[in-house]
Amino acid sequence: MFLAEIKVGDSIPDVGVATWKEGATFHELGPNIIKTSTHALFSGKKVVLFSIPGAFTPTCTNSHCPGFVNESKALKAAGIDLVAMTAVNDVFVLKAFEDYVKAAGQITFLADGSGHLASSLGLSKDLTQAGLGVRGKRYALVIDNLVVKYVGIDDAGVDKSSAQGILAFLKS
Numbered sequence: 001m002f003l004a005e006i007k008v009g010d011s012i013p014d015v016g017v018a019t020w021k022e023g024a025t026f027h028e029l030g031p032n033i034i035k036t037s038t039h040a041l042f043s044g045k046k047v048v049l050f051s052i053p054g055a056f057t058p059t060c061t062n063s064h065c066p067g068f069v070n071e072s073k074a075l076k077a078a079g080i081d082l083v084a085m086t087a088v089n090d091v092f093v094l095k096a097f098e099d100y101v102k103a104a105g106q107i108t109f110l111a112d113g114s115g116h117l118a119s120s121l122g123l124s125k126d127l128t129q130a131g132l133g134v135r136g137k138r139y140a141l142v143i144d145n146l147v148v149k150y151v152g153i154d155d156a157g158v159d160k161s162s163a164q165g166i167l168a169f170l171k172s
Contacts, residue, residue, distance in 0.1 A: 005122040055097035071163035072106035
């Protein structure tokens with residue numbers, strides 16, 4: 001059963017996620033995994049949180065995530081304190097993906113390995129018929145001190161959930 005989709009004005013739920021210590025390499029896995037939560041990371045900050053359905057999938061790898069890498073400085077110049085990406089993948093896959101898209105220092109990768117964040121936001125997507133399990137939808141949120149200010153969900157393409165879409169919202 002899926003929850004109702006999060007909307008503008010809602011508060012972000014406090015959900016556990018995993019990430020990496022700044023500067024940790026793929027060869028230093030164990031002690032460099034940080035278990036944290038959305039509230040610990042987002043409280044008191046203006047955040048862009050975007051989700052990809054899966055690391056190393058074509059659209060996520062070729063356009064969605066690279067768009068945020070390319071626009072991370074512009075997003076921060078527009079008042080964003082933290083650009084974060086999430087996916088229903090484990091922390092090891094996301095570290096490899098971060099290295100692949102050269103996003104270190106620009107985007108914080110948040111592993112949602114069991115899909116609890118996607119589910120609590122009402123943004124899960126059942127792709128079991130395609131053999132991919134339950135994933136997160138492609139979306140982007142602007143969050144200001146835990147309150148959602150923008151929701152962009154894309155069922156196809158990356159218009160509403162793109163870095164350019166977020167920049168347009170921030171400039172409006």
